Amino acid sequence: MIELQHIWVEREGRTILTDVDFEVGRGEFVYLVGPSGAGKSTILKLVLFEERPNRGVVFVGEYDSEHLQESTVAHVRRQVGMVFQDYRLLRDRTAFENVAFAMEVTGVKRSVVKRRTLSLLSTVDLIHKRDMYPAALSGGEQQRVAIARALANEPFVLLADEPTANLDPETTEEVMGIFSEVNARGTAVIMATHDAALVARHPRRMLLLEEGRTKEAGSVADVDYLLRSG
Numbered sequence: 001m002i003e004l005q006h007i008w009v010e011r012e013g014r015t016i017l018t019d020v021d022f023e024v025g026r027g028e029f030v031y032l033v034g035p036s037g038a039g040k041s042t043i044l045k046l047v048l049f050e051e052r053p054n055r056g057v058v059f060v061g062e063y064d065s066e067h068l069q070e071s072t073v074a075h076v077r078r079q080v081g082m083v084f085q086d087y088r089l090l091r092d093r094t095a096f097e098n099v100a101f102a103m104e105v106t107g108v109k110r111s112v113v114k115r116r117t118l119s120l121l122s123t124v125d126l127i128h129k130r131d132m133y134p135a136a137l138s139g140g141e142q143q144r145v146a147i148a149r150a151l152a153n154e155p156f157v158l159l160a161d162e163p164t165a166n167l168d169p170e171t172t173e174e175v176m177g178i179f180s181e182v183n184a185r186g187t188a189v190i191m192a193t194h195d196a197a198l199v200a201r202h203p204r205r206m207l208l209l210e211e212g213r214t215k216e217a218g219s220v221a222d223v224d225y226l227l228r229s230g
Contacts, residue, residue: 081150140171
C-alpha cells in the first residue's frame with residue numbers, strides 16, 4: 001500500500017535520507033522512531049507528496065512519485081490524513097468548522113459534512129465542545145480536533161508527526177487510544193516519535209531511523225538504545 005524504494009533525499013548539500021527502503025501494508029500500525037533531526041518528518045512529507053526524493057520511488061496506493069502530476073497531488077492528499085505536533089487548526093473557526101472545512105473544500109454535500117463531522121467529533125469525545133474555538137481548548141483537545149480533521153475524508157492511511165510531544169501523560173494515553181481505535185477500523189497508521197516509553201506502553205511494529213537509514217527494530221530496547229545514543 002505504501003512503499004519507499006531506495007529513497008535518497010539531499011537538501012542544501014546535506015544527505016537526509018540514505019537508501020531508505022520499507023513498506024507498510026494495509027491496516028498496519030508502524031512507529032517511525034528516531035532522535036530529532038533524524039529525517040522522520042521528511043519521510044512523512046514524502047508519503048504526503050509534499051516533497052519528492054532525489055533518487056528512488058515513493059508508492060502510495062496507486063500513485064508513485066515518478067509519475068504523479070502536480071495537478072493530482074491534492075486529490076492524493078485527501079486519501080492520506082496528517083496529524084501535526086502543533087495541531088495547525090484554523091484559529092478563527094470552531095472545532096466543528098475545522099473538521100467540516102476539510103470536507104467542504106473537496107465538494108462533499110453539506111448534509112454529509114454535518115453528519116460526518118458530528119460523528120468524528122463524537123469519536124474523539126468532543127461533541128460537547130463543537131462550538132468552541134481552538135484558543136478555548138486544551139492542547140489535548142486541540143490534538144483530538146486535529147485527528148478528527150485528518151480523518152474527515154476517510155483516508156486509508158493516517159500520518160502523525162510527534163502527535164503526543166506536547167501532551168501530558170494522561171492526554172497522551174487518550175490520544176493513543178484514539179489512534180488504536182482508528183487503526184482497528186482498518187486505517188493504517190504511521191507515527192513518527194522519539195518517545196521510547198510510549199512505544200513500550202503501546203507496542204507495534206517499529207522502524208528505526210538512524211543516520212538517514214531505516215531498519216526494523218527487534219525490541220523496545222533497540223529503540224531506547226538508539227534514542228539514548230542519539
